[in-house]
Amino acid sequence: MSNTTGRVKATRAQKAASPNPVRASGTQKARKAASKKPVGTAGTLMVLIGDVHYGERVNPSSVGERNEYNRLIARRRVSDVLSQVVRRAKTHAEGRKYDQCIVMLVGDIVEGGIVTPESSLDWAPNTGWHAYMREFGRFLDQELRGLRIELGIPVTVSGVVGNHGALKYKPKRAELLGNNSDRALYEYLKDLADMHQQYAVDVAEGEYLPLFVNGQPYVLVHGDTIPVRGSVFEKASVLESAERFRSELCGKTLVTDRALKARLEQVEVDINVFRGATMLFGHFHVPIDEFDRGVVCVGSLKGYDSFSQSANAPYQPASCKLWVDHPADGVTLSADLVPEDAYTTSRVRYK
Numbered sequence: 001m002s003n004t005t006g007r008v009k010a011t012r013a014q015k016a017a018s019p020n021p022v023r024a025s026g027t028q029k030a031r032k033a034a035s036k037k038p039v040g041t042a043g044t045l046m047v048l049i050g051d052v053h054y055g056e057r058v059n060p061s062s063v064g065e066r067n068e069y070n071r072l073i074a075r076r077r078v079s080d081v082l083s084q085v086v087r088r089a090k091t092h093a094e095g096r097k098y099d100q101c102i103v104m105l106v107g108d109i110v111e112g113g114i115v116t117p118e119s120s121l122d123w124a125p126n127t128g129w130h131a132y133m134r135e136f137g138r139f140l141d142q143e144l145r146g147l148r149i150e151l152g153i154p155v156t157v158s159g160v161v162g163n164h165g166a167l168k169y170k171p172k173r174a175e176l177l178g179n180n181s182d183r184a185l186y187e188y189l190k191d192l193a194d195m196h197q198q199y200a201v202d203v204a205e206g207e208y209l210p211l212f213v214n215g216q217p218y219v220l221v222h223g224d225t226i227p228v229r230g231s232v233f234e235k236a237s238v239l240e241s242a243e244r245f246r247s248e249l250c251g252k253t254l255v256t257d258r259a260l261k262a263r264l265e266q267v268e269v270d271i272n273v274f275r276g277a278t279m280l281f282g283h284f285h286v287p288i289d290e291f292d293r294g295v296v297c298v299g300s301l302k303g304y305d306s307f308s309q310s311a312n313a314p315y316q317p318a319s320c321k322l323w324v325d326h327p328a329d330g331v332t333l334s335a336d337l338v339p340e341d342a343y344t345t346s347r348v349r350y351k
C-alpha cells in the first residue's frame with residue numbers, strides 16, 4: 001500500500017519555487033523557524049487514525065463478506081497498524097533518528113449517537129458507551145506506552161472529536177466539549193498518560209487542532225463539516241470539496257482565531273503561515289494524500305460497512321496513514337497501512 005511518489009518526495013525548496021498557492025508561503029516562512037533540527041534527523045513520524053467507531057459491529061453478511069468488525073477486531077487492528085508503523089519507521093530511518101512521533105486521532109474513535117441539532121441522547125457514566133470508552137482508553141494507553149518504548153522517542157497524541165462521538169451537541173463551544181465520547185476518551189487517556197509520563201495528550205479546544213511540525217503547519221479536523229458537492233463516497237468529489245473548505249478554513253477562519261493566535265505568539269510563529277496549512281481529516285472513509293494540495297484524508301479503521309454497501313460505495317479496506325515529515329525534505333514517506341485482518345477476514349477477492 002506504499003504510495004510514495006516523486007511528487008511527495010519533492011523537497012520543500014522545490015515546492016516553494018513552484019507556483020503552488022497552497023503551501024508555498026507558509027512553508028517558506030516556517031522553514032526559518034525550524035532550523036534547530038540536526039541535519040541528520042530522519043524527521044517526524046506522523047500517524048493519522050480515524051473512524052475507529054469503537055463499539056460498532058460489522059456483520060460480514062451485510063457487506064458481501066468483505067469485512068468483519070467488533071471491539072476485539074478493532075483492538076487487533078490498532079495493534080497491527082502500530083507494529084507496522086514501527087517496522088516501516090525503522091526501515092525508512094536508514095540509521096538516522098526520528099525526533100518524535102505524533103499520533104493523531106481524528107474523531108469518531110468511540111461510537112456514540114450521530115449528532116444532529118435535534119438529538120439529545122443521554123450519555124451517562126453507566127451506559128454501554130462509557131464502558132467501551134474506558135476499555136478502549138486502557139487499551140490505547142498500553143499500546144502508546146509500547147510505541148514509546150519501541151520507538152525510543154517522545155510520543156504525542158493529538159485529538160479532535162467526530163460527529164458520532166458527541167451525544168448531545170456538536171461541541172462547537174468549549175463548554176460543550178465534555179458531552180462527547182471522543183472527548184471523554186481523550187480526557188481519560190490524559191489521566192492515564194499522567195500516571196506513567198510515557199506520552200503526552202493534546203486535545204483540541206474546539207472543532208479543529210492546529211499543529212506545527214518542523215515548520216510545517218497542519219490542521220486536524222474531523223471532516224463532517226466539509227460541504228461535499230457530489231458523492232461523499234467518491235474520492236474526486238471529496239477532494240474538490242475539501243480543497244474549497246481548506247482554503248476557507250486556513251485562509252480566514254483559522255487566521256482570525258484568538259486561541260490559535262495566542263498559542264502561536266508563545267512560539268513566535270506568524271499566524272499567516274496557517275494560510276498554507278495542510279488539512280488532515282477523516283470521516284469520509286476514503287484515503288486521500290494530496291499533500292501538495294493541502295488535503296489529506298485518512299481511511300477508516302472500521303472499514304467497509306453496511307452503510308457503504310447500501311450506498312454502493314467503492315470498496316475500501318480498513319486503513320490508517322503514516323507519513324514522515326522532514327524539516328528540509330518535506331514528506332519523505334507516505335503510506336496507507338492496512339491491518340492484516342482486513343485481508344484475512346475477507347472471504348472474497350478484491351483489489
Ligand SMILES: [Mn+2]
Pocket residue numbers: 107108162163164222224283284
Ligand atoms: Mn464521522
